[in-house]
Amino acid sequence: MSNDEPGSGNPPLNAGEFLRQVLGELGSKVGAMWIGESGQLIPVVAVGLEESGLFSGPNGKQFLQQVLSDAINQGRAQTFDTEGLIEPTAFGHATLFVVPMLISSTQPGVILVAERPNLPQQQRIGMMRHVELRCRELTNQIAKAIVPNRGPVPDAAVAPVAGPSVPPTFGPARNTAAPQISGPQLAASQSPMATRPHVDPQAVLDYLLSLQRSLDLNEVANVVVNDGRILFGVDRVSLAMRRGRKAIITAVSGQESVHPRGNLIRAMGRLTQKVLTSGEPFRYDGSIANVPKELEEPLAEFIQEAGTRFLMIVPLLEPERLVKPEEPMGGGKPQTIDRQPIGALIVEQMSNSEPSTQLKGTLDSVVDHIAAAAYNSHSHSTIFLLPVWRSMGRFFEWLRGRRLAIAGAIAAALVAAGAALVLVPWDYRVDGTGRLMPVTQREVFAPWDGQVMELLVEGGQHVEKDQPLIKLRNDELNAELVKVESELQEKQKLLHSLKAQADEAERQGKKDDKLKANGKAMETQVEIEGGKLQQEILQERQKRLTVRAPIAGIVTTFQVQQLLENRPVKRGDLLLQVMDEKGDWQLELEIAEHRVGRILKAQKELGEKARKELGENAWKELGEKAQKELGEHLPIEYRLLTSPESSYEATLKMLATRTVTAEEDGSVLEARATLDTEKLPSRAIGADVRARIGCGKSNLGDVLFGDVVEFIQRYLWW
Secondary structure, three states: OOOOOOOOOOHHHEHHHHHHHHHHHHOOOEEEEEEEEOOEEEEEEEEOHHHHOOOOHHHHHHHHHHHHHHHHHHOOOEEEEOOOOOOOOOOOOOEEEEEEEEOOOOOEEEEEEEEOOOOOHHHHHHHHHHHHHHHHHHHHHHHHHHOOOOOOOOOOOOOOOOOOOOOOOOOOOOOOOOOEOOHHHHHOOOOOHHHOOOOOHHHHHHHHHHHOOOOOHHHHHHHHHHHHHHHHOOOEEEEEEEEOOEEEEEEEOOOOOOOOOOHHHHHHHHHHHHHHHHOOOEEEOOOOOOOOHHHHHHHHHHHHHHOOOEEEEEEEEOOOOEEOOOOOOOOOEEOOOOOOEEEEEEEEEOOOOOOOHHHHHHHHHHHHHHHHHHHHHHHHHOOOOHHHHHHHHHHHHHOOOHHHHHHHHHHHHHHHHHHHHHHOEEEEEEEEEEEEEEOOEEEEEOOOOEEEEEEOOOOOOEEOOOOEEEEEEOHHHHHHHHHHHHHHHHHHHHHHHHHHHHHHHHHHOOHHHHHHHHHHHHHHHHHHHHHHHHHHHHHHHHHHOEEEOOOOEEEOOOOHHHHHOOOEEOOOOEEEEEEOOOOOEEEEEEEEHHHHHHHHHHHHHHHHHHHHHHOHHHHHHHOHHHHHHHHHOOEEEEEEOOEEEEEEEEEEEEEEEEEEEEOOOEEEEEEEEEEOHHHOOOOOOOEEEEEEEEEEEEEHHHHHHHHHHHHHHHHHHO
């Protein structure tokens, strides 16, 4: 579109001149106006729009079409930044102000003003308010030109357009000169809304029906303000609800949410609170002559923030209640009581100080309905645990007919199951894991430090008692033995020499020399005896370097050659394990620490039972050891993982008195259980075993869910 020059005609109604005046007042250089005609929005005047490049290209035109269509369909002014929405080609992004106009009941219009991008919020509000006011002035002038004897059109410039939505169509402008919005052009349209002599009853009924469609306070409040703004033909409608002594602004027309810390909302709340305290409706039409003194300060603060020229605050009173009379045979009837205000309805006009025709004809007839709807929804929202009661109500509503019979059967089944869990006895068993091992088993340790010189057996080989298994070599021990033997030989030679000296001294008659030689000989003899004893000890130690089997059995150490061949060892190192696979066998079990309490309780009960069966005297004669054994012998059912298809029986023989730490199960107690060796299917040393220790009878619920209860007690209760 090109920049249009204003044409001739009545100056106040010249579209081009009007648009340029608005742009000059705002200091803007880009704007445009569209008028609805034959179901389309026709561009009638534009200033700098094409040169700005804001809506160039298919995407820009599509974006502009969407903006104008939304403004017409929603019936409210909008402002937003183009950054991130479109990519202009000339002057960059901008802040757009889009304001719809209602020229007649079927002829909408739209004004668009572009300003620099990212304007401050306060400046945006001021510019938008100015454009809206100028649009209302234009529509009033048009209405006067159409119906000069009926006065201006009510303030409905931004009211939603009646009838179907009008999608904008973009094509070439009809001419390069600015078309004039003249009286004859609009006279062909239908009569404007301002000429309606009365309020549409159907609109009032639809409004009242919308109030009753929900019991949610937020939904009712949005219907009150948004639909009420259209019905009353005003600029803004707000709803305040009373909470204690304060008036809380719950909803404002055109806003999805209310920010309670905003200056406008706080000023509106203070003024409404004062009005509710007085209990009387309040009206302001530009004159403060009749304003009560207590309202002057909050009213001035609110007018400064809102710029309102007409204001009406109507208290909403709680509805009349149906109460029972004192007569016993009487029915319910209304009774006049002191009705307390529950909130207030706030109606505002920005450009006109006189109430609109719609407001005069509808407010009195709908205010009680608004109060009743707000009171009911507020009372409903204050019910404690409302979602729970609503869900229960829906459930019982659903629970009818066949469903009730099915639910009864399910409830009976649950009751029977619960009774079975409590009353039916069942065997309680504690699980344990372990290994199948021979009872007789020995571990072979290194007797002295040394080096493995020769391995005489292999893993899995059967050996007899005292059969050589490993030969060790200790060079220090050999050297010490050689040294002792050498010293012993020297002492013996010295002893022979001393005896010869004593004999020579006796032949020569030298008694002193004889005594001296005999003394040294006796000393040497003692040293020889000590050396022989030391030699025997070293020889014994040398013999023990040949490690022998402590028992007859099988070598269970795996891969002996790789483990010990030519390996240096120290005294006490474990070399081999030998087990007697032909003797008795047992289960070496590990039981989780938190399950041991059940076993101890069962052992105590078993001991008490044996004590009753034997009698007090026989029980005392058994002795403490026998009494303990009778209490410890709990039955065990186990399965070998090498043959899990069959189960076997065993008896708990011994339970450790201290816990140890297992790699997988944490703290456990070790236990030993005896079994019948003849019934073993196979004798695989170290075969894994899953065992269940019988702990007597308990109820079925304890058997099935006892672990859950113990888990809660262990981790959640304590």
